[in-house]
Amino acid sequence: MPLQTPPLRGIHADRGAKFTEFGGWDMPVEFDSIQTEHRAVREDVGIFDVSHMGQIHVTGPDATTLMQRLTTNDVTRLEVGDAQYAAITDEDGVIIDDTVVYRLPDEDGDATYLFVPNAGTDEATHERWIGYRNEFDLEATVDNQTDEYAMFALQGPNAADLLEDVSEDAPTELGRFEATGATVAGVECWTARTGYTGEDGFEIVVPWSEAETVWSRLECQPCGLGARDTLRIEAGLLLAGQEFDLESNPRTPYEAGIGFAVDLDTEFVGRDALIEANEDGIEEQLVGFQLIDRGVPRHGYDITNAEGRVVGEVTSGTMSPTLEQPIGLGYVPVKYADPGTTLQVVVRGRSKKARVETTPFIDTA
């Protein structure tokens, strides 16, 4: 299957980006260097093209009910302009995906939502919504708009200043997880104070045809998926396909440390299983760790206890550009999950000492 391309692929290539396949998309992985891009976001401001993220639009008299039934958080708490992190779980309470749900202005008097599933999952997610809408006999329109909108993430302590420079009505008064329509570089965009880096910043949903106008005016360090990964690992945030995966790493939100996004007082697919899981407690949980010995932890490496018995697996790891220390995430039995616990990570056949750390690894906005 040919890869999907973001609207600005040619512009990124001209800027010298290297590309990688991610979720079926051909995306920039590195523009200058991961360390340069990472530092720009931590200390100044950087911009990511995240047009590979899905956009699904839901409206109609039963839009709220449909969203409530298929996401783990309480959608009824959202007022227009609110954003909410949630998981999408199956009947067993296992995470299929994680997403941010935005409540858009009402359309024709009906509550209206935009939610952002992960790269490559938009079609399956769209089908899931349609399937359950029909099964529950709900009146709602579900549109997959992934190919109609680009999405840029402007991230870093100076993101608000830059946005103010190119926007007549810069939404710099927005709180975290708030969103609004705003004119950016003369283009009407959905602009949210959200991100995936642990820094202050904005995610901007831009009509595909206007993508170049907005991107070119938001002049700052362009950043690729490489820096996006190191930034989110430092912030202790989950990556679909690594920290959870329906097939290769089935996890409940409680194991993955996102129980805060589950509201058991709402009615959703997976709720019964999660009530039980919540009562039983978890056996394994996601932890952050730092390697004390030299080496770099990577996805798939074994985690052992101090005696060398395998107790878990690394889901993500990197050399942290901010801390200049090797850090990672992985699942271990709860008895090894307390910060300070000594573990080992097997790096190419050699055991390297590691210590469980609290996440996020850095101070976040």
Next chain:
Amino acid sequence: MSFNVPDDRHYLESHEWALQTDDGFRIGITDFAQDELGDVVFVELPDEGESIAQEEEFGVIESIKAVSDLYAPVGGGVLSVNEALFDSPELVNEDPFGEGWMLEVEGADETELEALLSADEYEDQIA
């Protein structure tokens, strides 16, 4: 993008170079290789006195995004190791043919050079 390929040395297809010195051969990776890897954060090298064999692994290099084996362009006994890389692995990015060198080996069989690429041939390979 064009990469530096000095013509005073020999190249292995897997992007390592060998430079003849008074004592034997100096070994490192190419400008193209460091660019492909991105920010180098960790280098694992053999100890002095160990021997390495041509086209066999002699170490590991890790960048933020990838881990990669290092292959010996020539065999021999390890005479010295560039210990500066342990504290400053970024030297491999900054100066791959100079201060980012990795090993010096002695006692190499010079006929092994026949199996290596010239600068021109290596340049064609990465073009």
